[in-house]
Amino acid sequence: MNFRQKIIFTSSIAIAFIFGITPVTNAMHIMEGYLSPMYCILWGAICMPFLVWGYFSIKKTVAKDRKSITLIAMSGAFIFVVSSLKIPSVTGSCSHMTGTGLGAILIGASSVSILGLIVLIFQAVLLAHGGLTTLGANTFSMAIAGPLVSFGIYKLCIKLKVNKYVSVFLAASIGDLFTYCVTSLQLALAYPSEMGGIQVSAAKFLAVFAPTQLPLAIIEGILSVLVIIGLETYAQSELRGIGFLKVGEK
Amino acid sequence: MKRIKHNHGEGVRIDYYAYASHIKHWNATFKVFFSLVIMVICIAFNNPYVSTVVIVAMAYITIVKGQLPLSEYLRVLAIPTTFILLSVVAIIFDFSKEPMGLYHFPVGLGYFYTSKAMLKTGLYLTLKVFAAISALQMMTLSTPFSEIISVMRKAHVPKLVIELMNMIYRYIFILLEVSTKMKNAADSRLGNCDFKTSCSTFGSIGANLLVISMRKANAYYDAMESRCYDGDFLFYEEDRAVDKNLIMKAALFIVILIIIGCYTRL
Numbered sequence: 001m002n003f004r005q006k007i008i009f010t011s012s013i014a015i016a017f018i019f020g021i022t023p024v025t026n027a028m029h030i031m032e033g034y035l036s037p038m039y040c041i042l043w044g045a046i047c048m049p050f051l052v053w054g055y056f057s058i059k060k061t062v063a064k065d066r067k068s069i070t071l072i073a074m075s076g077a078f079i080f081v082v083s084s085l086k087i088p089s090v091t092g093s094c095s096h097m098t099g100t101g102l103g104a105i106l107i108g109a110s111s112v113s114i115l116g117l118i119v120l121i122f123q124a125v126l127l128a129h130g131g132l133t134t135l136g137a138n139t140f141s142m143a144i145a146g147p148l149v150s151f152g153i154y155k156l157c158i159k160l161k162v163n164k165y166v167s168v169f170l171a172a173s174i175g176d177l178f179t180y181c182v183t184s185l186q187l188a189l190a191y192p193s194e195m196g197g198i199q200v201s202a203a204k205f206l207a208v209f210a211p212t213q214l215p216l217a218i219i220e221g222i223l224s225v226l227v228i229i230g231l232e233t234y235a236q237s238e239l240r241g242i243g244f245l246k247v248g249e250k
Numbered sequence: 251m252k253r254i255k256h257n258h259g260e261g262v263r264i265d266y267y268a269y270a271s272h273i274k275h276w277n278a279t280f281k282v283f284f285s286l287v288i289m290v291i292c293i294a295f296n297n298p299y300v301s302t303v304v305i306v307a308m309a310y311i312t313i314v315k316g317q318l319p320l321s322e323y324l325r326v327l328a329i330p331t332t333f334i335l336l337s338v339v340a341i342i343f344d345f346s347k348e349p350m351g352l353y354h355f356p357v358g359l360g361y362f363y364t365s366k367a368m369l370k371t372g373l374y375l376t377l378k379v380f381a382a383i384s385a386l387q388m389m390t391l392s393t394p395f396s397e398i399i400s401v402m403r404k405a406h407v408p409k410l411v412i413e414l415m416n417m418i419y420r421y422i423f424i425l426l427e428v429s430t431k432m433k434n435a436a437d438s439r440l441g442n443c444d445f446k447t448s449c450s451t452f453g454s455i456g457a458n459l460l461v462i463s464m465r466k467a468n469a470y471y472d473a474m475e476s477r478c479y480d481g482d483f484l485f486y487e488e489d490r491a492v493d494k495n496l497i498m499k500a501a502l503f504i505v506i507l508i509i510i511g512c513y514t515r516l
Contacts, residue, residue: 062410071464073467201340208337226453235460
Protein backbone atom coordinates (compact mmCIF):
# COMPACT_ATOMS: atom_id res chain seq x y z
CA MET A 1 0.00 0.00 0.00
CA ASN A 2 1.34 3.42 -0.79
CA PHE A 3 0.84 6.38 1.50
CA ARG A 4 -2.36 7.58 -0.17
CA GLN A 5 -3.96 4.17 -0.01
CA LYS A 6 -3.00 3.90 3.63
CA ILE A 7 -4.73 7.18 4.42
CA ILE A 8 -7.87 6.12 2.60
CA PHE A 9 -7.81 2.75 4.32
CA THR A 10 -7.33 4.27 7.78
CA SER A 11 -10.04 6.84 7.29
CA SER A 12 -12.48 4.19 6.05
CA ILE A 13 -11.78 2.18 9.19
CA ALA A 14 -12.36 5.29 11.27
CA ILE A 15 -15.68 5.91 9.53
CA ALA A 16 -16.70 2.29 9.97
CA PHE A 17 -15.79 2.55 13.64
CA ILE A 18 -17.77 5.72 14.22
CA PHE A 19 -20.88 4.60 12.38
CA GLY A 20 -20.61 0.88 12.95
CA ILE A 21 -19.96 0.68 16.68
CA THR A 22 -22.45 3.30 17.72
CA PRO A 23 -25.54 3.02 15.61
CA VAL A 24 -27.78 4.57 18.25
CA THR A 25 -28.78 8.14 17.57
CA ASN A 26 -31.44 9.16 19.96
CA ALA A 27 -32.92 12.52 20.56
CA MET A 28 -30.31 14.79 22.08
CA HIS A 29 -30.07 13.81 25.71
CA ILE A 30 -27.22 15.71 27.34
CA MET A 31 -25.08 13.02 28.92
CA GLU A 32 -24.30 12.55 32.59
CA GLY A 33 -21.34 14.65 33.70
CA TYR A 34 -21.43 17.00 30.73
CA LEU A 35 -22.47 20.19 32.48
CA SER A 36 -20.71 22.04 35.28
CA PRO A 37 -22.54 22.19 38.64
CA MET A 38 -23.61 25.79 38.04
CA TYR A 39 -25.54 24.92 34.90
CA CYS A 40 -27.02 21.78 36.46
CA ILE A 41 -28.53 23.90 39.23
CA LEU A 42 -29.47 26.77 36.92
CA TRP A 43 -31.48 24.61 34.52
CA GLY A 44 -33.07 22.74 37.40
CA ALA A 45 -34.20 26.05 38.88
CA ILE A 46 -35.61 27.22 35.55
CA CYS A 47 -37.66 24.01 35.33
CA MET A 48 -39.15 24.41 38.80
CA PRO A 49 -42.13 26.70 38.02
CA PHE A 50 -43.19 24.49 35.12
CA LEU A 51 -42.91 21.36 37.23
CA VAL A 52 -44.90 22.89 40.07
CA TRP A 53 -47.56 23.94 37.55
CA GLY A 54 -47.63 20.43 36.11
CA TYR A 55 -47.77 18.87 39.56
CA PHE A 56 -50.79 20.88 40.62
CA SER A 57 -52.47 20.31 37.29
CA ILE A 58 -52.12 16.53 37.70
CA LYS A 59 -53.19 16.75 41.33
CA LYS A 60 -56.35 18.62 40.31
CA THR A 61 -57.16 16.09 37.60
CA VAL A 62 -56.70 13.21 40.02
CA ALA A 63 -58.78 14.89 42.73
CA LYS A 64 -61.59 15.40 40.24
CA ASP A 65 -61.51 11.85 38.93
CA ARG A 66 -59.50 9.25 40.81
CA LYS A 67 -59.61 6.92 37.85
CA SER A 68 -57.47 9.25 35.79
CA ILE A 69 -54.31 8.32 37.72
CA THR A 70 -53.90 5.04 35.84
CA LEU A 71 -54.57 6.88 32.56
CA ILE A 72 -51.87 9.44 33.35
CA ALA A 73 -49.41 6.72 34.37
CA MET A 74 -50.18 4.77 31.20
CA SER A 75 -49.57 7.90 29.11
CA GLY A 76 -46.16 8.19 30.75
CA ALA A 77 -45.37 4.55 30.02
CA PHE A 78 -46.61 5.09 26.44
CA ILE A 79 -44.26 8.07 25.94
CA PHE A 80 -41.37 5.97 27.28
CA VAL A 81 -42.11 2.97 25.07
CA VAL A 82 -42.68 5.08 21.94
CA SER A 83 -39.37 6.83 22.57
CA SER A 84 -37.61 3.49 22.91
CA LEU A 85 -39.07 2.01 19.69
CA LYS A 86 -36.70 1.89 16.77
CA ILE A 87 -38.00 4.17 14.05
CA PRO A 88 -37.58 3.50 10.35
CA SER A 89 -34.64 5.44 9.01
CA VAL A 90 -33.08 5.89 5.62
CA THR A 91 -29.45 5.67 6.66
CA GLY A 92 -29.68 2.34 8.44
CA SER A 93 -28.63 3.78 11.76
CA CYS A 94 -31.07 3.28 14.53
CA SER A 95 -32.85 6.27 15.93
CA HIS A 96 -35.63 7.01 18.37
CA MET A 97 -38.48 9.46 18.63
CA THR A 98 -38.78 12.06 21.37
CA GLY A 99 -42.43 11.17 21.87
CA THR A 100 -43.07 14.17 24.08
CA GLY A 101 -44.44 16.24 21.18
CA LEU A 102 -47.04 13.58 20.50
CA GLY A 103 -47.67 13.36 24.23
CA ALA A 104 -48.26 17.10 24.47
CA ILE A 105 -50.73 17.03 21.57
CA LEU A 106 -52.61 14.08 23.04
CA ILE A 107 -52.71 14.78 26.78
CA GLY A 108 -52.07 18.51 27.04
CA ALA A 109 -49.00 20.58 27.82
CA SER A 110 -49.38 20.97 31.58
CA SER A 111 -49.12 17.35 32.70
CA VAL A 112 -46.46 16.50 30.11
CA SER A 113 -43.81 18.37 32.11
CA ILE A 114 -44.05 16.02 35.11
CA LEU A 115 -44.50 12.95 32.93
CA GLY A 116 -41.54 14.07 30.82
CA LEU A 117 -39.40 14.43 33.94
CA ILE A 118 -40.35 10.93 35.09
CA VAL A 119 -39.73 9.49 31.62
CA LEU A 120 -36.31 11.17 31.53
CA ILE A 121 -35.41 9.59 34.88
CA PHE A 122 -36.46 6.21 33.51
CA GLN A 123 -34.44 6.78 30.34
CA ALA A 124 -31.37 7.73 32.37
CA VAL A 125 -31.61 4.76 34.70
CA LEU A 126 -33.01 2.02 32.44
CA LEU A 127 -31.62 2.98 29.02
CA ALA A 128 -28.49 4.97 29.95
CA HIS A 129 -29.74 7.90 27.84
CA GLY A 130 -29.15 11.21 29.60
CA GLY A 131 -28.25 11.48 33.24
CA LEU A 132 -29.18 12.58 36.73
CA THR A 133 -26.99 15.70 37.07
CA THR A 134 -28.11 16.85 33.62
CA LEU A 135 -31.74 16.07 34.41
CA GLY A 136 -32.64 19.75 34.80
CA ALA A 137 -31.22 20.74 31.41
CA ASN A 138 -32.80 17.76 29.69
CA THR A 139 -36.14 18.36 31.36
CA PHE A 140 -36.14 21.94 30.17
CA SER A 141 -35.34 21.11 26.54
CA MET A 142 -37.34 17.90 26.16
CA ALA A 143 -40.18 17.99 28.64
CA ILE A 144 -40.90 21.72 28.77
CA ALA A 145 -39.64 23.77 25.79
CA GLY A 146 -40.33 21.20 23.06
CA PRO A 147 -43.78 20.08 24.23
CA LEU A 148 -44.91 23.66 24.94
CA VAL A 149 -43.97 24.72 21.42
CA SER A 150 -45.66 21.63 19.97
CA PHE A 151 -48.79 22.31 21.95
CA GLY A 152 -48.81 26.02 21.03
CA ILE A 153 -48.36 25.33 17.33
CA TYR A 154 -51.05 22.68 17.37
CA LYS A 155 -53.59 24.97 19.04
CA LEU A 156 -52.64 27.85 16.75
CA CYS A 157 -53.07 25.72 13.65
CA ILE A 158 -56.46 24.47 14.85
CA LYS A 159 -57.53 28.10 15.48
CA LEU A 160 -56.40 29.03 11.97
CA LYS A 161 -58.37 26.04 10.65
CA VAL A 162 -55.34 24.34 9.15
CA ASN A 163 -55.86 20.70 8.22
CA LYS A 164 -55.52 18.56 11.38
CA TYR A 165 -52.83 16.29 9.98
CA VAL A 166 -50.77 19.21 8.73
CA SER A 167 -51.00 20.80 12.16
CA VAL A 168 -49.93 17.58 13.91
CA PHE A 169 -46.99 17.30 11.52
CA LEU A 170 -45.95 20.91 12.08
CA ALA A 171 -46.38 20.67 15.83
CA ALA A 172 -44.36 17.47 16.24
CA SER A 173 -41.52 18.35 13.90
CA ILE A 174 -41.13 21.99 14.94
CA GLY A 175 -41.29 20.92 18.60
CA ASP A 176 -38.49 18.46 17.88
CA LEU A 177 -36.43 21.10 16.07
CA PHE A 178 -36.96 23.49 18.95
CA THR A 179 -35.69 20.85 21.40
CA TYR A 180 -32.61 20.46 19.23
CA CYS A 181 -32.00 24.23 19.17
CA VAL A 182 -32.47 24.59 22.93
CA THR A 183 -30.08 21.70 23.60
CA SER A 184 -27.47 23.23 21.30
CA LEU A 185 -27.85 26.51 23.13
CA GLN A 186 -27.46 24.77 26.49
CA LEU A 187 -24.28 23.08 25.29
CA ALA A 188 -22.97 26.38 23.89
CA LEU A 189 -23.61 28.19 27.18
CA ALA A 190 -21.64 25.52 29.00
CA TYR A 191 -18.80 25.47 26.46
CA PRO A 192 -18.50 28.86 24.75
CA SER A 193 -16.02 29.16 21.91
CA GLU A 194 -12.64 30.75 22.69
CA MET A 195 -12.82 33.36 19.97
CA GLY A 196 -16.46 33.93 19.12
CA GLY A 197 -18.15 33.20 22.43
CA ILE A 198 -21.55 31.63 22.79
CA GLN A 199 -22.89 32.52 19.33
CA VAL A 200 -20.12 30.77 17.44
CA SER A 201 -20.26 27.83 19.80
CA ALA A 202 -24.03 27.49 19.36
CA ALA A 203 -23.59 27.55 15.58
CA LYS A 204 -20.99 24.79 15.88
CA PHE A 205 -23.22 22.55 18.00
CA LEU A 206 -26.17 23.17 15.68
CA ALA A 207 -24.04 22.24 12.66
CA VAL A 208 -22.59 19.11 14.22
CA PHE A 209 -25.94 17.68 15.28
CA ALA A 210 -27.88 18.80 12.19
CA PRO A 211 -27.23 15.65 10.09
CA THR A 212 -28.83 13.44 12.72
CA GLN A 213 -31.49 15.79 14.05
CA LEU A 214 -33.01 17.36 10.92
CA PRO A 215 -34.12 14.08 9.30
CA LEU A 216 -35.25 12.88 12.71
CA ALA A 217 -37.55 15.90 13.11
CA ILE A 218 -39.19 15.30 9.72
CA ILE A 219 -39.63 11.60 10.44
CA GLU A 220 -41.01 12.36 13.89
CA GLY A 221 -43.61 14.64 12.29
CA ILE A 222 -44.64 12.00 9.75
CA LEU A 223 -44.84 9.26 12.36
CA SER A 224 -46.90 11.41 14.72
CA VAL A 225 -49.41 12.01 11.91
CA LEU A 226 -49.55 8.28 11.20
CA VAL A 227 -50.15 7.50 14.87
CA ILE A 228 -52.96 10.09 15.00
CA ILE A 229 -54.53 8.67 11.81
CA GLY A 230 -54.33 5.19 13.34
CA LEU A 231 -55.91 6.41 16.57
CA GLU A 232 -58.77 8.09 14.76
CA THR A 233 -59.46 4.85 12.93
CA TYR A 234 -59.36 2.51 15.92
CA ALA A 235 -59.78 4.51 19.06
CA GLN A 236 -62.27 7.34 18.88
CA SER A 237 -63.73 6.56 22.28
CA GLU A 238 -60.28 6.51 23.92
CA LEU A 239 -59.40 9.80 22.25
CA ARG A 240 -62.54 11.33 23.72
CA GLY A 241 -61.56 9.88 27.09
CA ILE A 242 -58.27 11.77 27.16
CA GLY A 243 -59.88 14.90 25.76
CA PHE A 244 -58.20 14.94 22.35
CA LEU A 245 -61.51 14.73 20.50
CA LYS A 246 -64.51 16.61 21.78
CA VAL A 247 -67.74 14.68 22.28
CA GLY A 248 -69.57 14.53 18.96
CA GLU A 249 -66.49 15.43 16.95
CA LYS A 250 -65.38 12.97 14.33
CA MET B 251 -25.55 -14.61 30.20
CA LYS B 252 -27.15 -14.67 26.81
CA ARG B 253 -25.96 -12.02 24.40
CA ILE B 254 -28.78 -10.11 22.85
CA LYS B 255 -28.27 -7.79 19.91
CA HIS B 256 -29.54 -4.22 19.98
CA ASN B 257 -33.17 -5.15 20.20
CA HIS B 258 -34.61 -2.36 22.25
CA GLY B 259 -34.87 -4.51 25.25
CA GLU B 260 -31.99 -2.52 26.77
CA GLY B 261 -34.34 -1.23 29.42
CA VAL B 262 -35.16 -4.72 30.45
CA ARG B 263 -31.45 -5.56 30.28
CA ILE B 264 -30.13 -2.94 32.67
CA ASP B 265 -32.93 -3.78 35.07
CA TYR B 266 -32.25 -7.48 34.62
CA TYR B 267 -28.57 -7.04 35.47
CA ALA B 268 -29.53 -4.98 38.50
CA TYR B 269 -31.50 -7.94 39.84
CA ALA B 270 -28.65 -10.35 39.01
CA SER B 271 -25.91 -8.16 40.50
CA HIS B 272 -23.84 -9.57 43.35
CA ILE B 273 -23.86 -6.24 45.15
CA LYS B 274 -27.63 -5.98 45.09
CA HIS B 275 -27.67 -6.61 48.83
CA TRP B 276 -25.77 -3.38 49.54
CA ASN B 277 -28.03 -0.80 51.10
CA ALA B 278 -29.85 1.04 48.28
CA THR B 279 -29.71 4.46 49.94
CA PHE B 280 -25.97 4.06 50.35
CA LYS B 281 -25.49 3.16 46.67
CA VAL B 282 -27.63 6.05 45.41
CA PHE B 283 -25.89 8.64 47.59
CA PHE B 284 -22.43 7.22 46.95
CA SER B 285 -22.89 7.44 43.18
CA LEU B 286 -24.46 10.92 43.40
CA VAL B 287 -21.56 12.23 45.51
CA ILE B 288 -19.03 10.79 43.06
CA MET B 289 -20.86 12.33 40.09
CA VAL B 290 -20.82 15.73 41.79
CA ILE B 291 -17.11 15.38 42.61
CA CYS B 292 -16.38 14.48 38.97
CA ILE B 293 -18.18 17.48 37.52
CA ALA B 294 -17.01 19.87 40.22
CA PHE B 295 -13.30 19.06 39.87
CA ASN B 296 -13.23 18.45 36.11
CA ASN B 297 -9.81 16.93 36.70
CA PRO B 298 -8.42 14.13 34.50
CA TYR B 299 -6.75 12.31 37.43
CA VAL B 300 -9.94 12.26 39.48
CA SER B 301 -11.89 11.09 36.43
CA THR B 302 -9.46 8.28 35.67
CA VAL B 303 -9.49 7.04 39.26
CA VAL B 304 -13.30 7.10 39.25
CA ILE B 305 -13.53 5.20 35.95
CA VAL B 306 -11.22 2.46 37.24
CA ALA B 307 -12.84 2.24 40.67
CA MET B 308 -16.39 2.10 39.32
CA ALA B 309 -15.44 -0.53 36.75
CA TYR B 310 -13.89 -2.55 39.60
CA ILE B 311 -17.04 -2.31 41.73
CA THR B 312 -19.38 -3.17 38.86
CA ILE B 313 -17.37 -5.93 37.21
CA VAL B 314 -15.43 -7.56 40.06
CA LYS B 315 -17.77 -6.98 43.00
CA GLY B 316 -21.00 -7.00 40.99
CA GLN B 317 -19.94 -9.85 38.67
CA LEU B 318 -21.24 -8.20 35.52
CA PRO B 319 -19.65 -9.57 32.32
CA LEU B 320 -17.09 -7.12 30.92
CA SER B 321 -18.63 -7.15 27.43
CA GLU B 322 -22.02 -6.13 28.78
CA TYR B 323 -20.47 -3.36 30.88
CA LEU B 324 -18.66 -1.96 27.83
CA ARG B 325 -21.85 -2.18 25.80
CA VAL B 326 -23.75 -0.10 28.34
CA LEU B 327 -20.90 2.43 28.55
CA ALA B 328 -20.84 2.71 24.74
CA ILE B 329 -24.46 3.93 24.50
CA PRO B 330 -23.61 7.65 24.75
CA THR B 331 -20.60 7.46 22.41
CA THR B 332 -22.32 9.15 19.43
CA PHE B 333 -23.30 12.11 21.53
CA ILE B 334 -19.83 12.45 23.04
CA LEU B 335 -18.02 12.16 19.68
CA LEU B 336 -20.22 14.76 18.01
CA SER B 337 -20.15 17.24 20.85
CA VAL B 338 -16.40 16.90 21.37
CA VAL B 339 -15.86 17.60 17.67
CA ALA B 340 -17.81 20.81 18.15
CA ILE B 341 -15.64 21.77 21.11
CA ILE B 342 -12.17 21.00 19.74
CA PHE B 343 -12.62 22.65 16.33
CA ASP B 344 -13.12 26.31 15.72
CA PHE B 345 -13.50 28.37 12.58
CA SER B 346 -11.55 31.49 11.65
CA LYS B 347 -10.68 33.63 8.64
CA GLU B 348 -6.93 33.37 9.20
CA PRO B 349 -4.78 30.32 9.79
CA MET B 350 -4.06 30.02 13.49
CA GLY B 351 -3.76 27.58 16.35
CA LEU B 352 -1.84 24.34 16.59
CA TYR B 353 -3.29 22.62 13.55
CA HIS B 354 -5.41 24.17 10.84
CA PHE B 355 -6.68 23.23 7.44
CA PRO B 356 -8.41 25.41 4.85
CA VAL B 357 -12.07 25.02 3.96
CA GLY B 358 -13.79 27.38 1.52
CA LEU B 359 -13.80 30.83 3.08
CA GLY B 360 -11.53 30.25 6.07
CA TYR B 361 -9.80 27.70 8.24
CA PHE B 362 -10.82 25.05 10.71
CA TYR B 363 -8.31 25.13 13.49
CA THR B 364 -7.66 23.58 16.85
CA SER B 365 -5.35 24.55 19.66
CA LYS B 366 -3.72 22.72 22.53
CA ALA B 367 -6.11 24.28 25.04
CA MET B 368 -9.12 23.15 23.03
CA LEU B 369 -7.80 19.62 22.65
CA LYS B 370 -7.21 19.57 26.39
CA THR B 371 -10.78 20.70 27.11
CA GLY B 372 -12.07 17.98 24.80
CA LEU B 373 -10.00 15.24 26.44
CA TYR B 374 -10.88 16.30 29.99
CA LEU B 375 -14.53 16.52 29.05
CA THR B 376 -14.55 13.02 27.57
CA LEU B 377 -12.89 11.61 30.68
CA LYS B 378 -15.27 13.50 32.95
CA VAL B 379 -18.36 12.28 31.08
CA PHE B 380 -17.21 8.67 31.14
CA ALA B 381 -16.36 8.94 34.85
CA ALA B 382 -19.78 10.35 35.70
CA ILE B 383 -21.50 7.75 33.51
CA SER B 384 -19.62 4.91 35.16
CA ALA B 385 -20.65 6.24 38.58
CA LEU B 386 -24.27 6.30 37.41
CA GLN B 387 -23.97 2.81 35.95
CA MET B 388 -22.45 1.49 39.17
CA MET B 389 -25.76 2.41 40.77
CA THR B 390 -28.18 1.41 38.00
CA LEU B 391 -26.49 -1.92 37.28
CA SER B 392 -26.74 -2.94 40.91
CA THR B 393 -29.95 -1.36 42.20
CA PRO B 394 -33.39 -2.41 40.92
CA PHE B 395 -35.54 0.59 40.06
CA SER B 396 -38.13 -0.21 42.71
CA GLU B 397 -35.43 0.31 45.34
CA ILE B 398 -34.37 3.60 43.75
CA ILE B 399 -37.99 4.71 44.02
CA SER B 400 -38.07 3.81 47.70
CA VAL B 401 -34.91 5.88 48.23
CA MET B 402 -36.70 8.81 46.56
CA ARG B 403 -39.68 8.24 48.86
CA LYS B 404 -37.36 8.47 51.85
CA ALA B 405 -35.96 11.70 50.37
CA HIS B 406 -39.51 13.15 50.50
CA VAL B 407 -40.24 13.39 46.80
CA PRO B 408 -43.99 14.22 46.56
CA LYS B 409 -46.28 11.22 47.02
CA LEU B 410 -48.08 11.72 43.73
CA VAL B 411 -44.82 11.59 41.78
CA ILE B 412 -43.72 8.42 43.63
CA GLU B 413 -47.08 6.83 42.92
CA LEU B 414 -46.85 7.71 39.22
CA MET B 415 -43.30 6.36 39.04
CA ASN B 416 -44.30 3.09 40.68
CA MET B 417 -47.14 2.65 38.19
CA ILE B 418 -45.13 3.72 35.15
CA TYR B 419 -42.30 1.35 36.11
CA ARG B 420 -44.73 -1.56 36.03
CA TYR B 421 -46.59 -0.43 32.90
CA ILE B 422 -43.39 0.06 30.88
CA PHE B 423 -42.64 -3.64 30.90
CA ILE B 424 -46.20 -4.57 29.99
CA LEU B 425 -46.20 -2.16 27.05
CA LEU B 426 -42.71 -3.22 25.97
CA GLU B 427 -43.87 -6.81 25.79
CA VAL B 428 -46.93 -5.84 23.76
CA SER B 429 -44.88 -3.68 21.40
CA THR B 430 -42.31 -6.47 20.89
CA LYS B 431 -45.13 -8.85 19.96
CA MET B 432 -46.57 -6.30 17.52
CA LYS B 433 -43.16 -5.72 16.01
CA ASN B 434 -42.55 -9.41 15.51
CA ALA B 435 -46.01 -9.81 14.00
CA ALA B 436 -45.29 -6.96 11.60
CA ASP B 437 -41.83 -8.29 10.73
CA SER B 438 -43.14 -11.76 9.95
CA ARG B 439 -45.65 -10.20 7.54
CA LEU B 440 -42.99 -8.11 5.73
CA GLY B 441 -44.13 -5.00 7.55
CA ASN B 442 -40.66 -3.48 7.39
CA CYS B 443 -39.74 -4.37 3.80
CA ASP B 444 -39.17 -0.77 2.71
CA PHE B 445 -39.14 2.71 4.17
CA LYS B 446 -42.74 3.61 3.33
CA THR B 447 -44.17 0.37 4.69
CA SER B 448 -42.14 0.57 7.85
CA CYS B 449 -43.40 4.11 8.46
CA SER B 450 -47.00 3.02 8.22
CA THR B 451 -46.21 -0.03 10.37
CA PHE B 452 -44.73 2.25 13.00
CA GLY B 453 -47.85 4.42 12.88
CA SER B 454 -50.15 1.45 13.40
CA ILE B 455 -48.01 0.04 16.20
CA GLY B 456 -47.98 3.40 17.95
CA ALA B 457 -51.73 3.85 17.60
CA ASN B 458 -52.57 0.32 18.74
CA LEU B 459 -50.16 0.65 21.64
CA LEU B 460 -52.04 3.69 22.88
CA VAL B 461 -55.40 1.93 22.48
CA ILE B 462 -54.14 -1.07 24.43
CA SER B 463 -52.56 1.07 27.12
CA MET B 464 -55.82 3.00 27.64
CA ARG B 465 -57.84 -0.21 27.90
CA LYS B 466 -55.33 -1.76 30.30
CA ALA B 467 -55.30 1.41 32.39
CA ASN B 468 -59.04 1.06 33.01
CA ALA B 469 -58.74 -2.63 33.81
CA TYR B 470 -55.86 -1.98 36.23
CA TYR B 471 -57.78 0.71 38.02
CA ASP B 472 -60.67 -1.69 38.56
CA ALA B 473 -58.27 -4.37 39.74
CA MET B 474 -56.64 -1.97 42.22
CA GLU B 475 -59.99 -0.66 43.40
CA SER B 476 -61.22 -4.18 44.11
CA ARG B 477 -58.14 -4.67 46.29
CA CYS B 478 -58.92 -1.58 48.36
CA TYR B 479 -56.57 0.88 46.65
CA ASP B 480 -56.93 4.26 48.32
CA GLY B 481 -54.06 6.28 46.87
CA ASP B 482 -51.24 4.52 48.68
CA PHE B 483 -48.95 1.84 47.39
CA LEU B 484 -47.41 -0.19 50.14
CA PHE B 485 -44.68 -2.48 48.93
CA TYR B 486 -42.71 -4.99 50.87
CA GLU B 487 -39.18 -3.69 51.15
CA GLU B 488 -36.31 -5.87 52.16
CA ASP B 489 -34.42 -4.27 54.98
CA ARG B 490 -30.82 -4.17 53.85
CA ALA B 491 -28.49 -3.55 56.73
CA VAL B 492 -26.05 -0.67 56.42
CA ASP B 493 -22.55 -2.11 56.36
CA LYS B 494 -20.36 0.19 58.48
CA ASN B 495 -17.21 -1.19 56.91
CA LEU B 496 -18.53 -0.28 53.45
CA ILE B 497 -19.38 3.26 54.49
CA MET B 498 -15.89 3.70 55.92
CA LYS B 499 -14.37 2.52 52.64
CA ALA B 500 -16.63 4.79 50.62
CA ALA B 501 -15.79 7.79 52.82
CA LEU B 502 -12.09 7.02 52.49
CA PHE B 503 -12.43 6.78 48.70
CA ILE B 504 -14.22 10.13 48.56
CA VAL B 505 -11.58 11.77 50.75
CA ILE B 506 -8.83 10.36 48.51
CA LEU B 507 -10.64 11.72 45.45
CA ILE B 508 -10.88 15.17 47.01
CA ILE B 509 -7.18 15.10 47.97
CA ILE B 510 -6.18 14.07 44.44
CA GLY B 511 -8.43 16.79 43.08
CA CYS B 512 -6.95 19.50 45.30
CA TYR B 513 -3.32 18.51 44.77
CA THR B 514 -3.50 18.23 41.01
CA ARG B 515 -5.64 21.30 40.44
CA LEU B 516 -5.03 22.45 36.89
